Amino acid sequence: MTSVESGTRSLGEFTFECGESIGDLEVxxxxxxxxxxxxxxxxxxxxCHALTGSQNVASEGVPGTSGQARAWWNDIVGPGKAIDTTKYYVVCANVPGSCYGSSGPPAENPKTGEPWGTDFPPVTVGDWTRAQRRLLDELGVGRLHAVVGGSAGGMNVLDWAVQYPDDVARIVPVAAAARLDAQCLALDAIARRAITSDDDWQGGDYYGAAKPTDGLALARQVGHVMYLSKTSMGERFGRRAAGRDAVRSFPADRAAGYFPYREVESYLDYQAEKFVDRFDPNSYLYLTRAMDDYDLSEGYEGDADALAAYEGEALLMSFTGDWHFTVAQSESLAEACREASVPVAHHVVGSDHGHDAFLVEPEKVGPPLRDFLADGLAGRAVHDTAEEADGDEETEFAPVHNSLFGG
Amino acid sequence: MTSVESGTRSLGEFTFECGESIGDLEVxxxxxxxxxxxxxxxxxxxxCHALTGSQNVASEGVPGTSGQARAWWNDIVGPGKAIDTTKYYVVCANVPGSCYGSSGPPAENPKTGEPWGTDFPPVTVGDWTRAQRRLLDELGVGRLHAVVGGSAGGMNVLDWAVQYPDDVARIVPVAAAARLDAQCLALDAIARRAITSDDDWQGGDYYGAAKPTDGLALARQVGHVMYLSKTSMGERFGRRAAGRDAVRSFPADRAAGYFPYREVESYLDYQAEKFVDRFDPNSYLYLTRAMDDYDLSEGYEGDADALAAYEGEALLMSFTGDWHFTVAQSESLAEACREASVPVAHHVVGSDHGHDAFLVEPEKVGPPLRDFLADGLAGRAVHDTAEEADGDEETEFAPVHNSLFGG
Known part of the structure; x- marks a missing residue:
């Protein structure tokens, strides 16, 4: 085993991108x-962790939690793993606005002794990055070998290359994009409406009272469908009836009893039940908004312009069955890197697992990541769409089409 | 103009597929x-109307309603239109369980003088078909020239070919499928949970009190995303901020004000607001469940076996950008027809409009429909995937792949 340090640092006054400050940011x-x-x-x-992830990337440290809260990338990070903790000093920080110990809506507002709730300042991906920079300063870390993260964490990675281009040698945005598309913005907005229209939400002031669990459960279920692909849902659940009763009982009408309770519902209900136990509804509002708001090109003339100052290398990884952060979006990002003269490889992984693939296919994610960290773009397992496309109009990385609609 | 008859018929006692009866089914x-x-x-x-449609397929008849409630296929049905009312006798009936005058949850239970609410029996697509058959008997209509319908209405069409194979000469399921896939079942289930977890739902007994509008609005927004494609949402809304305030105000937290209210949210809120005015929340539960439950092969050895007794012709229409009822599902249905020796054409329409295409692209839907009604499969504008595929592995009807993820 390697040494693990787990803790919280008080980073002093912190001014958020929105202009509001808090007296002491804890991370x-x-x-x-x-x-x-x-x-x-x-x-x-x-x-960088994803939307509902925690700092506990690889070991058991946060008691009473599950899912992405605990050891969420244990197959990728650890001794002898792709991000080898016997070789690298690996840091993961819970982002401001979240609920795993960093300052955010459920944390205590020192001025009142009560949870911040929705008095907490609005948070952006840029705030996540600046908070991480401050933490690393505290830890005595200057220039990083690499910044790696998936999904919203991949946006966080991109923001590092923009805000601190000289501080990173290698970036790896996994299953990420320069910005979300309208379809995902819509689904995230619906998820937030589910939370805020739950009567128990109480304008965000539900601490010490009933938590808006129905709303948060619905929000998570909407999100969960985005993480899976049509193909993976078809193969995993089909139209099968579940051989058991509902784990989480939403209210239902009498007529519902005539129809089957399906595997896919049972799965979503089970996942939602686990999620409401581990996550804070206000944090879900704050973090989805940060993700939705993120736009690599903001303040620049375009994506390439935003990346122009970055002098390190980039490995982009995307997954053919992912409709949340698509292969096409990663390819567009790769083109921006090429335009900005950032050495880049866009490594496309064939997978039916949808967006979840970056978490559940470590055997496909690990090798290119390991080799890129060790040898940069010369890494043996690192592939690039540019070399595969080879001037052909019908590029090899296009199986997103088959995987989403095949069968 | 041609004559229009609008009314309600009392069809007497009706036993639903679930075994429960009501004393008098009104249609x-x-x-x-x-x-x-x-x-x-x-x-x-x-x-056959779609999930939330009404009998008012082509003229203004239902006051105070909008969307699919009023003249929802006015570009397709009418004098000189594809379904020419100077030539055909066109009947459209509001399905049992709905809320436009037929028996259903919001209609009066004669025994109590109150709305049925969730005491109304569970409803299936098979019940829709049998109710339509009974209505047509009342109207003196025996064998039909054709049954035509889109989306859930297309399932209703398929059920006609199964339940009354000798009563129909031509069927046209448009943007339909033999059954929904797991992804759509999941989203429909989430939509129902949004309704039943609204505190105003009150177990379905909200008539005379506050309607569960937040829940119904959320359900509709989830549905609406299914009706659009990634491409059409990107082109129509992108990430643009709306130049106006929210039409429908869901509760929101203070931090929301820092972020833009986007076009796509504005659109969904506007559509939801119109929808809650025109539709009944319990009916939404009942009808989505009927749609989800529908499976062409139920009671048979497979789709082909279910269609074996049908001796008419079939025109299937599907739309490349539709991920709710996919081109692949229609093609699978076409294969079942071929296996069952049902003369069939699968006409694929290239469109980025998603599932909505069958409503918003009349210029593409009309010609093949008109020609099929007139001349069957020999109709000039009727195309078939089988002839286009021509033994080639990479069939011509596959642009669903491009349209959903292009750009």
């Missing part, structure tokens, strides 16, 4: 392995 | 044009 983090300065840089790798 | 309908017996058949065309 919960975990750090694995030993820090080693190396020339101008170091062996430090920052891992 | 609201409209009929356009003049009925003409023709040999063994007639000039009658039954049009």
């Amino acid at each position: 919960a983090y975990e750090a694995y392995g030993d820090f080693e300065p190396q020339g101008e840089g170091s062996n430090a790798v920052l891992v | 609201a309908y409209e009929a356009y044009g003049d009925f003409e017996p023709q040999g063994e058949g007639s000039n009658a065309v039954l049009v």
Whole structure:
């Protein structure tokens, strides 16, 4: 085993991108392995968690939680794993606005002694990045070997290359995009409406009272459908009736009893039940809005312009069955990198697992990630769409089409 | 103009597929044009409405409503239109369980003098079909020239070929499928949970009190995303901020004000607001469940076996950007027809409009429909995937792939 440090740092006054400040930003983090300065840089790798993830990227540390809250990338990060903690000093921080120990709506507002609730300032991906930079300063980490993250965490990675282009040698946005598309913005907006229209939400002031669990459960179910693909849902659940009663009982009418309770409902209900136990409804509002708001090109003339100052290398990974963060969006990002003269590989993984693939297909994610961290773009398992396309109009990375609608 | 008859018929006792009965099934309908017996058949065309549609397929008849409630296929049905009311006797009936005058949850239970609410028996697509058959008997219509319908109405069409194979000469399921897939079942289930978890739903007994509008609005918004495609949402809304305030105000937290209210949210809120005015929440539960439950093969060895007794012709129409009822599902249905020796054409329409295409692209839907009604499969504008595929593995009807993920 390597050493694991788990804790919370008080980073002092923090002004959010919106202009509002709080007196003391607390950031919960975990750090694995030993820090080693190396020339101008170091062996430090920052891992950025996804929307509902936590700092506990690889070991058991947060009691009473599950899903992405606990060891969510355990197959990728650890001794001998793709992000090898015997080789790298791996840091993961819970983003501001979340609910795993960093400042956010459910955390205590020191001025009142009560949870911040919706008095907490609006949070952006840019705030996540700046908070991470401040934490790393505290930990004595200057230039990073790499920043790696999936989904909303991949947006966080991109923001590092924009805000601190000189501080990172290698970036790996996994299943990410320069911005969400209208379809995903719509579904996230619906999810937020489900939370705020739950009577128990009470304008966000539900702490100490009933939690708006129905609303949060609905929000999560909408999200969950986005994480799976049509193909994976068909194969996993089909139209089968569940051989058991509902785990989480939403109210239902009498007529419902005539129809089957299906596997797919049972799965969504089970997942939602786990989720409402581990996540804060206000944090879900705050973090989805940060993700929705993120736009790589904001303040620049375009994506390439935003990346122009970055002098490191980039590995983009995308998944053919992913309709939340699509292969096409990653390819568009790869083109922006090429335009900005950022050395880049866009590595497309064939998978029917939808957006979840970056979490559930470690055997496909690990090798290119490991080799890129070790050898950059020269890494053996690193493939690039540009070399595969080879001037052909019908590029090899297009199986998103088959995987989503096949069968 | 042709004659229009609008009314409600009392069809007497009706036993639903679930085994429960009501003393008198009322069915609201409209009929356009003049009925003409023709040999063994007639000039009658039954049009089956979609999930939230009404009997008012082509003229203004239901006051105070909008969307699919009023003249929802006005570009397709009418004098000189594809379904020409100067030529055909066109009947459309509001399905049992709905809320436009037929028996259903919001209609009066004669025994109590109060709305049925969730005491209304569970309803299936099979019940819709049998109710339509009973209505047509009342109207003196025996054998139909054609049954035509889109979406859930297309399932209703398929059920006609199964339940009354000798009563129909031509069927046209438009943007339909033999059954919904797991992804759509999931989204429909989430939509129902949004309604039943609205505190105003009150177990379905909200008549005379506050309607569960938030829940119904959320349900509709989930549905609406299914009706559009990724491409059409991107083109229509992108990430643009709306230049106006919210039409329908869901509760929101203070932090929301820092972020833009987007075009896509504005659109969904506007559509939801119109929808809650025109539709009944319990009916939404009942009808989505009927749609979800429908399975062409139920009680048979498969789809082909279910269609084996049907001796008429079939025109299937599907739309490349439709991920609710996909091109692949229609093609699978076409294969079942071929296996059952049902003369069939699967006409694929290239469109980015998603599932909505069958309503908003009349110029593409009209010609093949008109020609099929007139001349069957020999109709000039009727195309078939089988002839286009021509033994090639990469069939011509596959642009669903491009349209959903292009750009």
